């Protein structure tokens with residue numbers, strides 16, 4: 001029985017409620033009056049329920065679709081402005097005891113090169129990432145209690161935060177590791193992680209169990225209830241996601257929003273981020289083996305409908321996607337992207353590219369400098385800011401700021417200052433030129449004269465070599 005407040009996975013992601021929502025959306029997708037009601041509600045910028053958002057996703061009227069896309073853009077501009085937060089994944093270990101059929105880390109894969117970084121190797125990777133200009137990482141590991149125990153992850157986080165190479169520093173470490181215990185989430189919180197990210201892969205229980213035939217990840221409820229345990233352990237920023245291609249996208253979309261509603265209902269705060277990964281080719285994985293692959297157009301529609309449904313949630317797209325798809329997605333609500341990612345273990349300091357330990361192929365293979373330059377040419381403001389986490393603006397405090405549009409007052413100035421740091425320390429001459437021009441324009445947008453003069457003063461300090469590790 002559907003109950004968003006229940007702590008049981010099968011009640012807050014009630015299968016029948018998902019089916020009923022999809023049936024309701026199908027029954028009303030040509031009902032102009034109902035669509036108008038939902039669009040009018042969406043125009044208030046306060047979000048939609050999973051049923052309402054499912055209706056918009058089901059609707060195939062080109063005129064309505066154009067309105068949804070325009071609204072997604074409008075909502076993104078209202079809450080996030082033109083900022084795009086930058087990050088990179090850091091693969092620590094690809095040892096894994098699970099049997100996930102879409103992931104080349106599955107334990108039966110004897111072909112993939114198994115690697116686990118030592119603390120010295122992590123230091124080298126982090127220096128390579130800092131030398132590109134990265135400040136925010138997402139740690140990735142396979143699930144293996146012997147090779148990758150929580151102590152290894154905690155030690156690695158400590159190592160990462162401790163490295164200050166030239167003007168570099170990793171100021172926020174997000175963590176994407178397998179579902180774990182409240183006690184371990186508490187330890188991650190104490191280690192100072194930013195967001196805890198865990199992709200659901202699929203919300204469809206029967207499919208989930210087939211796609212995860214063996215290993216601890218087989219347990220659907222334990223996996224689906226992980227975010228509640230993370231929040232119980234004190235982590236208030238959690239990141240959701242489904243791996244599109246595994247199940248019917250409309251099922252996943254409705255269930256993903258039900259998960260967000262559940263977190264809001266139980267913990268008073270929805271997901272900090274939602275990621276939008278699609279299954280990619282990998283070592284022994286052929287994405288065409290999965291029947292539910294989605295076109296770029298559907299993918300973009302999902303992103304637009306999500307932006308309209310959860311206006312305050314950060315939305316992430318990775319280098320799994322090509323520059324062309326990423327450009328479209330940025331228009332529709334994406335607020336964070338990765339750049340220059342390597343999905344192999346130790347990939348950032350290899351002298352010669354070696355993908356033998358990689359998790360999947362990346363489609364966007366550009367350098368960080370190229371991505372930053374491209375973003376600015378698209379009219380975006382790349383941000384390396386990590387201040388929210390450092391200043392305690394997490395969980396409901398972040399959401400309260402976001403809901404009152406205050407993020408523009410602190411995030412926009414911080415984005416300008418961290419972009420300036422990037423330009424001074426890492427950018428190529430062309431990127432620097434474009435960036436300085438952009439910064440001059442962005443300063444003019446700051447409405448509050450006090451904040452404006454604070455930023456101007458700071459920019460001079462940065463030019464003189466000072467770095468502010470609080471932003």
Ligand code: SAM
Nearest residue numbers: 102103140141142143177178199243279280360
């Ligand atoms: N071991 C952790 C877990 O079980 O959640 C972390 C997972 S992994 C390092 C990060 C994510 O990569 C997975 O959650 C999955 O969604 C995604 N992934 C796995 N195989 C993939 C593939 N072939 N293409 C695209 N993404 C993939």
